[in-house]
Amino acid sequence: MLCGPRGCLPYAALLFLTATVSAAADTPAPSPSPPNSPPNPSAAGSAAPPPTIEQLVGDKNNWGMAAKDYANTRYSELDQINAANVAQLQVAWMFSLGAARGQEAAPLVINGVVYVVAPYAGPNPNQVFALDLANGDLKWSYAPKPDSAAAGIACCDVVSRGLAYDKGKIFLNTLDGYSVAIDAATGKELWHTRLGDINKGETITMAPVVVKDKVLVGNSGGEYGARGWLAAVDANSGKILWRAYSTGPDSEVLIGNDFKPPYPWMSGKDMGVKSWPPDKWKVGGGNAWGWISYDAELNLIYYGTGNPGAWNHQTRPGDNLWSCAIFARNPDTGMAKWAYQIGPHDLWDYDEINENVLVDLPVNNQVRKVLIHPGRNGYMYVLDRATGEVLSADAFDTVNTISAIDLKSGRPVLNDSLTPQVGRTVRNVCPASPGAKDWQPSAWSPRTKLLYVPHQHLCMNFLTGDVGYIAGTPYVGADVDMFAGPGGDRGEFMAWNPVTKKKVWAIAEPLPVWSGALVTKGDVAFYGTMDRWFKAVDANSGKLLWQFRAGSGFIGQPTTFSGADGRQYVAIISGVGGWSGAIAAAKIDPRVRNGALGFTGAMQDLPAHTVGGATLLVFALPANKRDTANIAAPQQ
Amino acid sequence: MVALICTAPVRVGLMLSAIVAGLATAVPLSGSAQESPALGSGDGGGNPTRSDALSPDRLIDVPVVNLTPGAVNVRPKLAIPKLDADAAQRGLQYFTNFNCVGCHMPNGGGGMGPALSHRPFIYGDRPENIYLSIHQGRPNGMPAWGTVIPEKLIWDLVAYIENINQAPVQQWGTTTSMTSPAIEQVPKEFKPSTARPWNYTQKFSNGQAPNP
Numbered sequence: 001m002l003c004g005p006r007g008c009l010p011y012a013a014l015l016f017l018t019a020t021v022s023a024a025a026d027t028p029a030p031s032p033s034p035p036n037s038p039p040n041p042s043a044a045g046s047a048a049p050p051p052t053i054e055q056l057v058g059d060k061n062n063w064g065m066a067a068k069d070y071a072n073t074r075y076s077e078l079d080q081i082n083a084a085n086v087a088q089l090q091v092a093w094m095f096s097l098g099a100a101r102g103q104e105a106a107p108l109v110i111n112g113v114v115y116v117v118a119p120y121a122g123p124n125p126n127q128v129f130a131l132d133l134a135n136g137d138l139k140w141s142y143a144p145k146p147d148s149a150a151a152g153i154a155c156c157d158v159v160s161r162g163l164a165y166d167k168g169k170i171f172l173n174t175l176d177g178y179s180v181a182i183d184a185a186t187g188k189e190l191w192h193t194r195l196g197d198i199n200k201g202e203t204i205t206m207a208p209v210v211v212k213d214k215v216l217v218g219n220s221g222g223e224y225g226a227r228g229w230l231a232a233v234d235a236n237s238g239k240i241l242w243r244a245y246s247t248g249p250d251s252e253v254l255i256g257n258d259f260k261p262p263y264p265w266m267s268g269k270d271m272g273v274k275s276w277p278p279d280k281w282k283v284g285g286g287n288a289w290g291w292i293s294y295d296a297e298l299n300l301i302y303y304g305t306g307n308p309g310a311w312n313h314q315t316r317p318g319d320n321l322w323s324c325a326i327f328a329r330n331p332d333t334g335m336a337k338w339a340y341q342i343g344p345h346d347l348w349d350y351d352e353i354n355e356n357v358l359v360d361l362p363v364n365n366q367v368r369k370v371l372i373h374p375g376r377n378g379y380m381y382v383l384d385r386a387t388g389e390v391l392s393a394d395a396f397d398t399v400n401t402i403s404a405i406d407l408k409s410g411r412p413v414l415n416d417s418l419t420p421q422v423g424r425t426v427r428n429v430c431p432a433s434p435g436a437k438d439w440q441p442s443a444w445s446p447r448t449k450l451l452y453v454p455h456q457h458l459c460m461n462f463l464t465g466d467v468g469y470i471a472g473t474p475y476v477g478a479d480v481d482m483f484a485g486p487g488g489d490r491g492e493f494m495a496w497n498p499v500t501k502k503k504v505w506a507i508a509e510p511l512p513v514w515s516g517a518l519v520t521k522g523d524v525a526f527y528g529t530m531d532r533w534f535k536a537v538d539a540n541s542g543k544l545l546w547q548f549r550a551g552s553g554f555i556g557q558p559t560t561f562s563g564a565d566g567r568q569y570v571a572i573i574s575g576v577g578g579w580s581g582a583i584a585a586a587k588i589d590p591r592v593r594n595g596a597l598g599f600t601g602a603m604q605d606l607p608a609h610t611v612g613g614a615t616l617l618v619f620a621l622p623a624n625k626r627d628t629a630n631i632a633a634p635q636q
Numbered sequence: 637m638v639a640l641i642c643t644a645p646v647r648v649g650l651m652l653s654a655i656v657a658g659l660a661t662a663v664p665l666s667g668s669a670q671e672s673p674a675l676g677s678g679d680g681g682g683n684p685t686r687s688d689a690l691s692p693d694r695l696i697d698v699p700v701v702n703l704t705p706g707a708v709n710v711r712p713k714l715a716i717p718k719l720d721a722d723a724a725q726r727g728l729q730y731f732t733n734f735n736c737v738g739c740h741m742p743n744g745g746g747g748m749g750p751a752l753s754h755r756p757f758i759y760g761d762r763p764e765n766i767y768l769s770i771h772q773g774r775p776n777g778m779p780a781w782g783t784v785i786p787e788k789l790i791w792d793l794v795a796y797i798e799n800i801n802q803a804p805v806q807q808w809g810t811t812t813s814m815t816s817p818a819i820e821q822v823p824k825e826f827k828p829s830t831a832r833p834w835n836y837t838q839k840f841s842n843g844q845a846p847n848p
Contacts, residue, residue, distance in 0.1 A: 148775045148776050148777075149773075149775065149776070149777050149779075150777070151776045151777045152739065152748060152749060152776060152777010152778060152779070153748075153777060154748060154777075155747075155748055223738070223748075425825040425826070428845075459845070461823070461825045461846075462825070463824065463825040463828070465732065466732070467732075467735070467738075468733065468735075470734065470735055472779055473734070473735035473738055473739070473779065474735050474737075474738020474739055474748065475735070475738070476735075476738050479742045479823075479824045479825055479828075481823045481824075481825055481846065483841070483843060483844050483845040483846065484843055484844050484845070488844065490843060582747075586746070586750070587746055587750035587751050587758075588745065588746035588747060588750075588751055589744075589745050589746055589751040589753040589754055589803075590812075590817060590820070591753070591803070591817050591819065591820040591821055591837075591840070592741070592742070592743050592744070592745025592746070592751065592753050592820070592821050592823075592833075593745070593820060593821065593823040593841070593846060594741055594742040594743065594745055594823055594824045594825070595741045595742075595745025595746045595747050595751065596741065596745070596746070596747040597741070597747055600741075600745055600746075600747075601823065601841070601843070601846065602843050603843060604820065604840070604841070604842065604843055605814070605842045605843050606843075607812050608812050608813055608814055
């Protein structure tokens with residue numbers, strides 16, 4: 001097998017990749033394309049098949065999936081833009097997506113076409129746009145058929161984290177629970193499949209991931225008692241192939257004889273039932289609304305599950321398996337190989353859906369196949385990705401809820417004095433419910449061997465109360481009030497060394513850093529701030545090299561790719577919102593601190609910095625000294 | 637109309653038992669079955685009897701907007717129940733029991749659903765408008781409660797919402813800056829059970845820990 005920064009591939013796949021790419025380069029194409037890249041699939045008369053996602057994850061010129069590659073590194077081999085010249089970066093073109101709510105989507109680029117998706121708002125909720133990278137022309141757009149009521153079932157703004165692509169098809173998740181396939185060249189609908197029901201409190205916000213012709217989709221709804229699941233949909237037909245629930249009997253969680261948890265307290269039959277009071281697993285949450293990585297050699301997909309329903313933990317004594325857990329599953333069948341529950345009997349809404357970055361790391365002088373998981377609970381986990389065993393877990397922010405992770409048992413050591421009780425306010429709980437880091441994804445550089453982590457620095461007051469389950473309404477039972485953590489800054493962008501388990505450098509930000517990270521071979525790391533700055537910093541030192549003031553705050557994912565003109569581009573969508581920023585884009589009262597599940601308390605001044613936006617920004621170095629912003633090379 | 641009154645208690649009973657089974661706290665509905673015919677009459681307010689005031693036809697006559705073709709001023713007078721402090725206190729309880737607080741948040745601060753803590757409301761802020769928004773549901777995510785909970789209960793919620801949206805008004809428009817707003821409500825974890833949260837305010841905290 002061959003392992004690199006982007007994960008592992010068997011040799012056979014590598015040979016196939018090489019053969020296909022060189023064959024494609026020999027095929028004559030009507031329009032010019034850069035060397036070593038498959039021809040443009042939308043070029044009229046082209047005989048070459050459209051690229052596969054397996055080709056794209058190894059192709060530095062394209063960005064074929066939200067996390068860049070199956071290892072979820074968000075690292076680019078492009079270095080035309082580097083630490084020495086990034087100060088010259090300027091806007092090449094912009095595009096307005098129209099719907100001014102939280103813009104979390106990662107721009108994808110496949111052979112000169114940019115694909116983005118808008119939030120679920122405005123006249124065309126979750127509209128998909130295909131744009132010509134060369135000049136920003138709109139090639140086509142596609143609007144799914146919406147159920148507007150879904151907007152009231154979204155806990156944390158009506159966001160979409162992006163699209164997926166494989167073999168000429170774009171895959172879309174709609175907030176109201178559909179998986180859709182769209183022809184990438186024409187925008188025509190190929191199939192649509194209903195996966196979720198808003199009357200059960202289910203929505204979909206995550207970016208799908210395609211593995212071996214299966215579109216992997218997980219639901220949201222942990223604040224609605226919606227039972228969590230991850231489903232595989234056939235990319236060609238739209239048929240549901242398997243669905244793995246996060247709670248309930250083994251037959252529905254897809255746990256069989258091959259399952260081996262890394263610690264004995266997760267062993268036993270039907271633990272997804274037994275670790276709950278009777279029937280409470282049916283409203284148990286555990287939603288798979290975050291990131292999915294894939295190791296082709298081990299044939300395992302990795303993803304995390306969200307909080308158990310309700311937030312009031314006294315409704316659900318027991319470990320509440322399999323909420324707040326990382327699953328490793330066989331993508332062909334969905335059967336679980338192992339699972340590790342980071343947060344047994346969650347007290348604080350510490351979902352554990354954050355990314356699992358697949359890296360080969362030296363641990364005790366031996367190179368191990370690991371995953372790095374920045375925990376919502378404020379601990380940076382390194383797990384053996386073959387077994388789920390915790391190799392290390394170290395706090396990366398202020399944490400007083402958990403004093404340590406016991407590596408022998410695999411369980412967190414809790415600060416019992418903070419345990420919530422109905423009617424008793426617990427004060428100064430750190431980290432707050434969104435954790436030390438929420439969904440916003442980190443990036444891994446194989447050059448610096450550092451993880452670039454955007455995150456927040458918040459604490460909270462927490463008061464639980466009685467709550468009853470009514471389907472289609474929230475199932476929470478907690479009044480929350482968040483605020484800045486010690487020191488007063490509410491965010492940070494840091495570089496973390498997972499071998500020494502230390503912060504190497506950190507940039508304090510006044511507001512949570514809610515955007516994703518990007519890092520490149522040019523040794524530049526990119527992130528966006530909620531007060532409208534898109535920043536480039538030196539990957540080694542953290543020194544600020546360049547910044548751009550956009551129209552609205554950033555909560556999106558930066559990506560990078562090349563055009564036919566040979567220039568490297570960097571893209572991100574500007575538009576504040578999300579759980580942290582909805583106060584600036586929706587009707588939320590800054591004077592009532594407990595709003596937005598407590599986030600109002602920490603973000604009540606945000607509307608003084610920014611309001612909603614919807615702009616895709618594409619940057620590049622000037623083609624020549626006389627270039628000014630917004631002028632791209634004209635089409636021949 | 638008379639038929640409606642006779643069947644209402646049965647309908648109410650069936651639906652309530654389904655809901656109460658799922659509730660952690662029982663809904664206090666003392667005498668609701670007998671009380672319905674008395675709504676609007678005998679409540680001490682001297683209002684007309686229910687039979688000519690609370691029919692669904694008349695509620696619909698209350699406009700949601702200040703825009704009537706022909707520039708006719710349409711303001712029908714309806715005999716709605718008295719939205720007093722007791723009603724608001726009951727409404728505070730129902731706001732939690734029916735998970736209104738889950739979307740609209742404590743004291744109506746807004747979150748998944750819009751803020752109810754200040755006017756205007758996009759679907760109208762007269763009591764009759766609020767009643768119908770709860771009863772019928774609304775586009776963009778407000779569920780339809782009308783066939784699921786009784787009218788009297790919805791009026792109590794209206795009374796509560798009328799109380800929580802009494803935000804202090806300093807000027808006609810709203811200024812947002814580093815010094816405005818100047819005040820915030822005392823948060824719910826320090827003032828749990830009030831139906832009049834705007835009576836309790838403190839200095840705006842700008843995202844830092846609140847000073848109770």
